[in-house]
Amino acid sequence: MTATAPDLPVADRLRAQHGAALTLGEDCDLPDDLVVEIDPGAHLTIGDRVSIRRGSTIQVHRGATVAIGHDVAIGEHTFISAMAGIRLGDGAALSNMVDLHDHNHRERSAVNVPTGQLVPWASGFEAAPIIIEPGAVLSNKVTVTGGVRIGANSLVGANAVVSRSIAPDTVAAGVPATARRHFAGAPVPAREDRRTLTVGFFGTSIMEHLEAFNTQMTTQANLPEVGSKVTVEGWHQRGWVHRLALSLRAARPYVTFDVRNHGEGGATSRDVATLVEADRATDGVDYDLVFLGCGINDVWRRFQGRLSEAVDIGEYTRHLNTMLEQLTGCSRQVVVISETPFGPIEAPETVAEMNAELARYNEAARQAAATHGTLFLDVWTPFTAAARHLPADDEKDGDEAGGVWSDGVHLTELGDTVLLQQVERLLAEHRIVDKLLDYPLLERDLALRAYGPLFARFRPANA
Numbered sequence: 001m002t003a004t005a006p007d008l009p010v011a012d013r014l015r016a017q018h019g020a021a022l023t024l025g026e027d028c029d030l031p032d033d034l035v036v037e038i039d040p041g042a043h044l045t046i047g048d049r050v051s052i053r054r055g056s057t058i059q060v061h062r063g064a065t066v067a068i069g070h071d072v073a074i075g076e077h078t079f080i081s082a083m084a085g086i087r088l089g090d091g092a093a094l095s096n097m098v099d100l101h102d103h104n105h106r107e108r109s110a111v112n113v114p115t116g117q118l119v120p121w122a123s124g125f126e127a128a129p130i131i132i133e134p135g136a137v138l139s140n141k142v143t144v145t146g147g148v149r150i151g152a153n154s155l156v157g158a159n160a161v162v163s164r165s166i167a168p169d170t171v172a173a174g175v176p177a178t179a180r181r182h183f184a185g186a187p188v189p190a191r192e193d194r195r196t197l198t199v200g201f202f203g204t205s206i207m208e209h210l211e212a213f214n215t216q217m218t219t220q221a222n223l224p225e226v227g228s229k230v231t232v233e234g235w236h237q238r239g240w241v242h243r244l245a246l247s248l249r250a251a252r253p254y255v256t257f258d259v260r261n262h263g264e265g266g267a268t269s270r271d272v273a274t275l276v277e278a279d280r281a282t283d284g285v286d287y288d289l290v291f292l293g294c295g296i297n298d299v300w301r302r303f304q305g306r307l308s309e310a311v312d313i314g315e316y317t318r319h320l321n322t323m324l325e326q327l328t329g330c331s332r333q334v335v336v337i338s339e340t341p342f343g344p345i346e347a348p349e350t351v352a353e354m355n356a357e358l359a360r361y362n363e364a365a366r367q368a369a370a371t372h373g374t375l376f377l378d379v380w381t382p383f384t385a386a387a388r389h390l391p392a393d394d395e396k397d398g399d400e401a402g403g404v405w406s407d408g409v410h411l412t413e414l415g416d417t418v419l420l421q422q423v424e425r426l427l428a429e430h431r432i433v434d435k436l437l438d439y440p441l442l443e444r445d446l447a448l449r450a451y452g453p454l455f456a457r458f459r460p461a462n463a
Contacts, residue, residue, distance in 0.1 A: 010034060018044070020460060021060075025050065025070065034058075042082075043459045047072065047090070056080075063448045064102075064127075065455035069134065074098075084127035084447040085455040089134035089152065090189065098138050102146040103127035103444065127447040128439040129454055133168065134188045142177075147439040149195060151254060153185035165195075165437040168254050193454055196256040197436055198285055199248075200331070201241050202272055202323070203293040206340065206411060206419075207263030209239025237261050239411065240419040241291075247424060248433065255437065260285070268301065268311045269294045269319040276323045286330050288436045291423075292323060293337040295361035296409065303346070303354050317364045324372040332440060333432055336369040337377045337423070338362040340415070341384055345408030375430065379422045386418045 010030040014022055021038045025048035035057040038044055042060040047070035055077040060066045064082040068074075069090035076096045080086060083103035088094070103125045106112050112123040128147035132138070136150045139158040150156065151168030160177040169185030172178060201207045214230040216222055224230050245259040262275050272294040279285075298311035311319070320336075327334050339362055342354045362380060369376035387404045404415035411419070427433055442450055 022046075023458075023460070028052075031056070039064075044068075045458045050074070053078075053096070061103075063445075065458055067455060067458035075140075082127075082130075083125055083444050084129050084146070084442075084451050086130045086132075087455065087458070088132045089136065091135045092132050093137045095138060095140045095142070095158075097141045099141075099143045100130050100132075101144075102130045103447075104146060104441070106443070125444045126441040127444050128441045129451050131193075131454075135186065138162075147441055149437065149439070152188045153183075164434065167252070194254070194256045195437060196258055197288040197433070198258040198260065199245070200279075200285075200287045200290040200327075201259075201261045201263055202276055202279075202290065202327075203263045203337075204267045204272070204297055205263065205265035206239070206296070207241050207261060207291070207293065208237060208265050209241065209263070209411075209416070210265065211238040237263070240416040240423065243416060243420050244423055247420070252433070252437075260287075266297060267294065268297045268309060269316045270298075270311050273319040273323055276326055280326055280330065284330075287327070288332050289432065290327050290331040290334045291337055292320075292327060292334060293339060293365075294320075295365065296339040296342075296358060299354060299358045299361060300342075300409070302357075303350065313360055313364055316361055317368060320365060320368045321371070324368060324374060328372055328374060332436060334369075334372070334374040335377055335423075335426065336365050336374055338365060338380050340404075340411065340419070341380060341387075343387065343403070343405035343408035351408075375426065377422060377426050379419055382422055383415070383418050386414075390414065 008016070010032060011024055011028060014036055015024060018036065018038050021043055023043070023045040025046055027049045028046060029051040031052060031054040033054055034052055036044065037059045039060065039062040041063040043065050044058060044060050045067045047068055049070060050068055050072045052074040053076040056074055057079050058066060059081040061083045065085045066080060066082045067087045069088055069092065071091050072088050073093040075094055075098065078094050078096070078098045080100045086100055086102050105120065106123040106126050108123045130144055130146060131149040133150060133152040135153040138144070138156045141159045142156050142162065144150070144162045148162050149165040150162065151166055151170060153168055154166050154170045154172060156162060156166070156177055157173030160173050161175045162172070162177040164176060166172045166177065166179065170182050171180045173180055212232040214233050216224050217230055241261050241263065245257060248257050262279060264271060264275060267275070295316060298316050302310035324334065339358055341358065342351050344351060346354070359380070366376045383404060390403050404412055404418060406412050439451065
């Protein structure tokens with residue numbers, strides 16, 4: 001009798017056939033015609049009490065991983081094929097004829113097929129993980145493409161094509177699948193490997209926005225007595241960047257936002273370029289989303305008479321292009337944000353001259369963003385409109401909100417809110433965060449290296 005003889009129990013036959021490349025749990029219900037293909041360097045993990053119905057196939061290509069959790073149900077004629085990695089969380093269910101492919105052919109471009117070879121695989125493949133979280137259910141004939149994460153408890157309707165990630169506790173349907181409604185999901189185990197988005201900010205004090213703090217002042221239940229004194233214990237970064245971080249976390253509590261604010265008070269484009277260079281040299285983190293803004297101090301220093309620190313528009317443009325070359329190389333999405341105008345810090349005619357000059361720098365930023373294929377956010381117009389209609393602090397009446405500037409350059413809470421609204425509008429209009437939640441497709445070997453850590457615990461230590 002050979003190791004693959006058909007009269008062996010299915011589990012024993014698979015163990016004999018695949019050896020250490022297969023980790024198979026207990027009490028699984030597997031059909032006699034289950035096809036399992038595991039290439040060299042690949043690994044398949046199947047948990048306890050997994051049920052797979054007839055006609056199904058699992059392919060784990062070279063170096064890839066498929067990890068099926070405990071108590072997973074897989075229906076008839078389902079096809080699972082991985083070149084990077086596919087993971088099904090505990091209690092997930094795939095109905096009949098579901099298709100999970102974490103890869104696709106790359107385009108037949110001259111770069112990918114320099115010899116023009118006419119075979120289907122000549123262009124190579126690109127891949128990104130598919131993660132289906134615990135308790136998610138995919139109905140009949142659902143197709144899931146590479147890079148997608150389907151949240152815990154979610155229900156995907158029949159015949160849907162899931163090409164974008166789906167939040168937990170969501171009913172989704174259609175081609176492409178979109179959220180139809182959300183519900184209060186049942187409890188599930190702690191989320192595995194929460195999706196993390198890294199967001200960077202490079203700019204001036206308008207991004208840095210330092211605020212002094214004392215622990216007692218931030219504790220509602222232990223505020224100091226009126227008339228007492230407190231000591232500044234340190235500085236927080238606040239302003240519109242802090243508010244945006246809170247807004248992102250509140251809107252998507254199932255995602256970890258790693259926010260890195262590199263704003264620096266008084267920085268010119270010369271200084272911000274140094275910050276970007278230092279970040280690439282010492283940190284080396286890859287960003288999902290980056291905001292870049294500078295120029296106000298480049299202009300202001302000249303009008304302050306600090307000519308050695310002032311940066312003319314030619315040098316400013318060079319710095320901006322250098323930063324964009326660096327940031328687009330390590331970021332999935334870059335947003336160049338315009339500077340806000342100057343308020344009443346000098347005589348009106350001087351402020352008008354300063355703003356005319358700053359507008360030239362903003363236009364240069366717009367052009368640089370277009371050259372590098374990044375988004376440009378113009379906050380000048382809405383900020384100016386708000387400033388025109390809102391009274392300054394010394395003009396407000398009673399509890400009426402003051403103006404948008406605290407000193408003609410730095411912003412009040414109201415000014416920060418104007419910026420926040422514009423940034424949130426841009427993110428929503430372009431569906432930036434939703435798109436960033438997908439894992440980017442990478443060339444097959446790059447995908448194996450980049451996404452390997454997501455699947456390391458499902459593979460033997462020596463694999």
